[in-house]
Each structure stands twice: as structure tokens, then as C-alpha cells.
Amino acid sequence: MANQQLFLGIDCGTQGTKALILDALSGQVLGQGAAAHSMISGANGRREQDTQQWLDAFTQATHQALAAAGVDGQAILGIGVSGQQHGLVLLDDQGQVLRPAKLWCDTETTPENDRLLTHLGGEDGSLERLGVVIAPGYTVSKLLWTREQHPQVFERIASVLLPHDFLNYWLTGRHCSEYGDASGTGYFNVRTRQWDVPLLQHIDPSGRLQAALPELIEAHQPVGRILPAIAQHLGINPDAVVASGGGDNMMGAIGTGNIQPGVITMSLGSSGTVYAYAAEPTVSPQPSVATFCSSSGGWLPLICTMNLTNATGAIRELLDLDIDAFNALVVQAPIGAEGVSMLPFLNGERVPALPHATGSLLGLTTTNLTRANLCRAVVEGTTFGLRYGLDLLRANGLKAQSIRLIGGGSKSPVWRQIVADIMDTTVICTEQSEAAALGAAIQAAWCHSGQQDGLAELCERCVKLDPASETRPVAAHVAASQQAYERYRQHVATL
Known part of the structure; x- marks a missing residue:
């Protein structure tokens, strides 16, 4: 054809x-x-x-x-x-x-x-x-x-x-x-x-x-x-x-159309990453922010957390839950998990910078130690790490209207809502969850075309957002999430 x-x-x-x-x-x-x-x-x-x-x-x-x-x-x-x-x-x-x-x-x-x-x-x-x-x-x-x-x-x-x-x-x-x-x-x-x-x-x-x-x-x-x-x-x-x-992050940026300022890509995989395009190499004074070059001709300030679906997976395994049962329990628990906090640093952690940390559960009482609260606490704890990283990027001048979510965790509507509320930003998934492979194919089309400026047009055509996945923050949730996040920050500060 x-x-x-x-x-x-x-x-x-x-x-x-x-x-x-x-x-x-x-x-x-x-x-x-x-x-x-x-x-x-x-x-x-x-x-x-x-x-x-x-x-x-x-x-x-x-x-x-x-x-x-x-x-x-x-x-x-x-x-x-x-x-x-x-x-x-x-x-x-x-x-x-x-x-x-x-x-x-x-x-x-x-x-x-x-x-x-x-x-x-x-x-x-x-x-x-x-x-x-x-x-x-x-x-x-x-x-x-x-x-x-x-x-x-x-x-x-x-x-x-x-x-x-x-x-x-x-x-x-x-x-x-x-x-x-x-x-x-x-x-x-x-x-x-x-x-x-x-x-x-x-x-x-x-x-x-x-x-x-x-x-x-x-x-x-x-x-x-x-x-x-x-x-x-x-x-x-x-x-x-x-x-x-x-690299996979650079190709993921292209595959989510993140090739000009204003878009944030957040990947919920075994590790978590947050990155955004920058036209200039404005190096953050924060050691956790890696100001990599992009593979589209600019820069890609990036943070990476070591613990994400590995931590949620560990709790699911512990409680012998499939993904649907796990998500149902997360929804049952209120925001802040009735005071239960999980610091999910099972592999040590890069953001916050705690390489020798281990995981911990805090705030447990005879009444709040429930399966639902444990499930909620691990999702919140891992997402707080991404919020911590996003705040570092924002402190370095990043402005974003929306977050494009990719990776296994992005398929969960429950997790999408939690991300929107904790980040206080609208999130949306790309139709193609294999963003890095898509980005690589788009870049191949760009290299084949021989046009130095043709990438934006290709992304426009090939990167499709999934309107059904769009999730907006809910004001009441945002306030409650902020309180839970401040509690997380206090726990991290003691490490």
C-alpha cells in the first residue's frame, strides 16, 4: 500500500x-x-x-x-x-x-x-x-x-x-x-x-x-x-x-509528545520517573534532579524514584490480592489511610535521597491496622515520592498544565485519581502505553524525513491522548492529600 x-x-x-x-x-x-x-x-x-x-x-x-x-x-x-x-x-x-x-x-x-x-x-x-x-x-x-x-x-x-x-x-x-x-x-x-x-x-x-x-x-x-x-x-x-x-526516558518523552515546555511525563513502572522538556540546560542545584539532554534536541530534567510498583506488588503479594481486589481496598480507605503511613523504600531511595533507607509502616493503632489502609498507604507513599520529585522540578522553573501518565500503574483509574489529587494537576494517559517503543518509531520517521523541524508534526499525528482516562483533581481531595503529604514529609525528615 x-x-x-x-x-x-x-x-x-x-x-x-x-x-x-x-x-x-x-x-x-x-x-x-x-x-x-x-x-x-x-x-x-x-x-x-x-x-x-x-x-x-x-x-x-x-x-x-x-x-x-x-x-x-x-x-x-x-x-x-x-x-x-x-x-x-x-x-x-x-x-x-x-x-x-x-x-x-x-x-x-x-x-x-x-x-x-x-x-x-x-x-x-x-x-x-x-x-x-x-x-x-x-x-x-x-x-x-x-x-x-x-x-x-x-x-x-x-x-x-x-x-x-x-x-x-x-x-x-x-x-x-x-x-x-x-x-x-x-x-x-x-x-x-x-x-x-x-x-x-x-x-x-x-x-x-x-x-x-x-x-x-x-x-x-x-x-x-x-x-x-x-x-x-x-x-x-x-x-x-x-x-x-x-534512552528509554528520552524515547518515552517523544512517545508522549513531551518535546516542548508545558508537558510533564510521569511513568508509573517498577521505578517511577517524572520529566519535562526544557529548551535550555538550566541545571538544578538539587542533586536529585538529572538535567539530561533530550533525544529531540533540547534537555530533559528528570527525577527517578526507585520504588513504585515493586512496593505495591509487595503489599499485594503479602495480602494475596489480585489487582482488582487491591484497587477495591484502596478505594475503601479514606485519603491519608486513617493515619497509616508507608515509607516504601524497599530498595533504598533516590528521591528523596536516602540510599541506605529501608521501608517502614508508621502511625499504626489497634483501630487503623486494616488491609484497606495498608493498600491505600503504599499507593500514597509511592506517589508522595513522585510529588517530592515534581516539587524539585517546579522549584527549578518547571510549569505544567497537565501530566501525561504512562507505565503499568497508569492503567488503574484509582491510582490516576490519587496522582491528580496529590499533584493537584489534571492527568491523562496516552493511548499507546508503550511510549518508549512509540517514541523510537516516531524518531525513526523523523530521521528518515531528513527535516530538522518535522518532529512536532509527527508527534501531533502519532501521539494520541485517551480522553476517557482524563482525571481532574477534586478540591476536597487535594486538601486532604496535602495534609497526608505533609505527614509523609515529617516522617522522611526523621530518617
């Missing part, structure tokens, strides 16, 4: 890979596919993945999406890849992967991160030099860890890539990076958009790491065309263009 322009969007996450086929002319998503990954977990917070799993899942999800869409892969004009941020993939001079990829959720490199932070002059020094405060999940501490723990591997490094850079390399044979995902490495200056080479020389004076850096390209620039053998393997047009791609 000549009146279609088909693009493949891929989102390679921690749990699995999703693929989606977008017709950029009609703005319709025609078909989707998914395949799971497993994690390598070890002592000291080790979290790694075998990169071959990503390639297998990429292939499987793509075949599924093409079949579901009922389209011929030869009609695909371009591919965009979204990837989990901060992960480290090391290649030798033959392009072979040297060891499993260390992931964003890996905390084994905390001591290395602490030493690098001291070298940078603490949080203030890191903010001044890089525009972000390096955290244990970032890529930079993984390099120092590799040098110290695996010196034989380190000696053979010829290329240092992020997960989405690695997938682009597999597709095209080219080593590239774009500003958005590069912002999360910890050796990239988000203001000047350049690698911080002296920091890598501090880790290894030989210059090996500097030589292994990928080339930086602009968001609207394609990496190149797909390799013929990979095109055949995927069943895709060998002339397909591979877009610059980006």
Missing part, C-alpha cells in the same frame, strides 16, 4: 524487548510484539544481562510485530531503538562482547562511584563539572570497577557502548551515541554536549577509554542503513534507515 509509511520502534528494557509497527502517515500503531529477558543477579547488588538475549528478543519481537500488523517487512522505511539507560557494554577489536552488560539497577559499583564522586569534588563538584551528580547506577563507576575487578577484560576494551548504542552497532556496524542517552554515562557534560575525556583518563591514564568512545551524533541524524545480513535475519527492507535512538 503506497499510502503508508511504516517504521519499526524497539524498546529494549530490563524485563524484555518490545517492538511496534507505526504507520507515520495515519499515526496508527498497526502491530506489536514482545519477548522476555532474564537477569543475572549476584551478591553485593550485581545486576547484569547477557547481550545475546537482547538480540534474540529483538528478533523475536520484530517478527511478532510484523505478523500482528500483517505487513511485509520489506516496506519498513526505518528503525528506532530505545534502550535502558546507564548500562555498560564492552566490545573487543573484533566487535565481540567481552562480558555481560552491567545494568542501571546494579549497585555493586557503589564504592567506585563514591571514590569518583570524591575525585569530582562531591555532589557540588560533579554538578558544576558535568551538570549531573553521578550515581552508582551510572556507567562511569562500572568502568572503574571493570578495571579493578577484571583487568584482563579491561585490557581488551576497544569500544564502550550503552545498551541502545550496542543495538545500533549490531544493526549498522557503526559505533555512535546521541546526547540523551550519553547524558547518563557520568563522563558526558550535559551543558556543552561533549565527552569528559579527562575523567576517563583519571580512570585509565593509558587513553584506552578515550579511544573506545563512540562518535556523538545529533538526535535527528540517522546512524546509517541496516546491514544486509541483519536485514535478512529480521525480515526487513535492507534500505531501512536506523535512527539515532536514545
Whole structure:
């Protein structure tokens, strides 16, 4: 059919890979596919993945999406890849992967991160030099860890890539990076958009790491065309263009139309994120705010909480509830859960900045210890963390008329109302919940078009809001939620 322009969007996450086929002319998503990954977990917070799993899942999800869409892969004009941020993939001079990829959720490199932070002059020094405060999940501490723990591997490094850079390399044979995902490495200056080479020389004076850096390209620039053998393997047009791609948050921004000031994207996933587009790199003095670059040519101030659906899931499991029963109990309890507060810091926490915190239940009495109050308290507690982060972004000049909700938690009308009331802002879901895969497909269409200014028009056409999901704050709820939030702030202050 000549009146279609088909693009493949891929989102390679921690749990699995999703693929989606977008017709950029009609703005319709025609078909989707998914395949799971497993994690390598070890002592000291080790979290790694075998990169071959990503390639297998990429292939499987793509075949599924093409079949579901009922389209011929030869009609695909371009591919965009979204990837989990901060992960480290090391290649030798033959392009072979040297060891499993260390992931964003890996905390084994905390001591290395602490030493690098001291070298940078603490949080203030890191903010001044890089525009972000390096955290244990970032890529930079993984390099120092590799040098110290695996010196034989380190000696053979010829290329240092992020997960989405690695997938682009597999597709095209080219080593590239774009500003958005590069912002999360910890050796990239988000203001000047350049690698911080002296920091890598501090880790290894030989210059090996500097030589292994990928080339930086602009968001609207394609990496190149797909390799013929990979095109055949995927069943895709060998002339397909591979877009610059980006980190999952950057692609989620594009997939929610968050490419100009005024929109906030909030993701209710296993972790929670809140981010908004900025035209200038106004770096917040708050270490918790990461002023990353966007993958649409601007900046993307962002906060990330470590605990969200993992905490609600833990309470559901404890009380043996399915999602409907859990939501029914949340509704039964009043706002503030009759004084029951949960600080849901099961994994430590990034926002508020309490890396060594544990979870706690507070305010329990003989009368308020009910299943309904426990369910309500965990949803409120996790949402208060996002409110805390949103307040940090607002303090840095962010203004927003509405919040676009994505992620698993956004499917719950109960949770949407709680978010609207706690944030005192209208929330709405996008029709397409796989925002990162959609954003990657839209970016592929943008890179294919060759128009530097065509992104807004594409988002207008391809990002659809779900009017049925629109949820407005209720004045009485807002006041009660504010009281409960102040109680949460008091509890956090004692930690």
C-alpha cells in the first residue's frame, strides 16, 4: 500500500524487548510484539544481562510485530531503538562482547562511584563539572570497577557502548551515541554536549577509554542503513534507515509528545520517573534532579524514584490480592489511610535521597491496622515520592498544565485519581502505553524525513491522548492529600 509509511520502534528494557509497527502517515500503531529477558543477579547488588538475549528478543519481537500488523517487512522505511539507560557494554577489536552488560539497577559499583564522586569534588563538584551528580547506577563507576575487578577484560576494551548504542552497532556496524542517552554515562557534560575525556583518563591514564568512545551524533541524524545480513535475519527492507535512538526516558518523552515546555511525563513502572522538556540546560542545584539532554534536541530534567510498583506488588503479594481486589481496598480507605503511613523504600531511595533507607509502616493503632489502609498507604507513599520529585522540578522553573501518565500503574483509574489529587494537576494517559517503543518509531520517521523541524508534526499525528482516562483533581481531595503529604514529609525528615 503506497499510502503508508511504516517504521519499526524497539524498546529494549530490563524485563524484555518490545517492538511496534507505526504507520507515520495515519499515526496508527498497526502491530506489536514482545519477548522476555532474564537477569543475572549476584551478591553485593550485581545486576547484569547477557547481550545475546537482547538480540534474540529483538528478533523475536520484530517478527511478532510484523505478523500482528500483517505487513511485509520489506516496506519498513526505518528503525528506532530505545534502550535502558546507564548500562555498560564492552566490545573487543573484533566487535565481540567481552562480558555481560552491567545494568542501571546494579549497585555493586557503589564504592567506585563514591571514590569518583570524591575525585569530582562531591555532589557540588560533579554538578558544576558535568551538570549531573553521578550515581552508582551510572556507567562511569562500572568502568572503574571493570578495571579493578577484571583487568584482563579491561585490557581488551576497544569500544564502550550503552545498551541502545550496542543495538545500533549490531544493526549498522557503526559505533555512535546521541546526547540523551550519553547524558547518563557520568563522563558526558550535559551543558556543552561533549565527552569528559579527562575523567576517563583519571580512570585509565593509558587513553584506552578515550579511544573506545563512540562518535556523538545529533538526535535527528540517522546512524546509517541496516546491514544486509541483519536485514535478512529480521525480515526487513535492507534500505531501512536506523535512527539515532536514545534512552528509554528520552524515547518515552517523544512517545508522549513531551518535546516542548508545558508537558510533564510521569511513568508509573517498577521505578517511577517524572520529566519535562526544557529548551535550555538550566541545571538544578538539587542533586536529585538529572538535567539530561533530550533525544529531540533540547534537555530533559528528570527525577527517578526507585520504588513504585515493586512496593505495591509487595503489599499485594503479602495480602494475596489480585489487582482488582487491591484497587477495591484502596478505594475503601479514606485519603491519608486513617493515619497509616508507608515509607516504601524497599530498595533504598533516590528521591528523596536516602540510599541506605529501608521501608517502614508508621502511625499504626489497634483501630487503623486494616488491609484497606495498608493498600491505600503504599499507593500514597509511592506517589508522595513522585510529588517530592515534581516539587524539585517546579522549584527549578518547571510549569505544567497537565501530566501525561504512562507505565503499568497508569492503567488503574484509582491510582490516576490519587496522582491528580496529590499533584493537584489534571492527568491523562496516552493511548499507546508503550511510549518508549512509540517514541523510537516516531524518531525513526523523523530521521528518515531528513527535516530538522518535522518532529512536532509527527508527534501531533502519532501521539494520541485517551480522553476517557482524563482525571481532574477534586478540591476536597487535594486538601486532604496535602495534609497526608505533609505527614509523609515529617516522617522522611526523621530518617
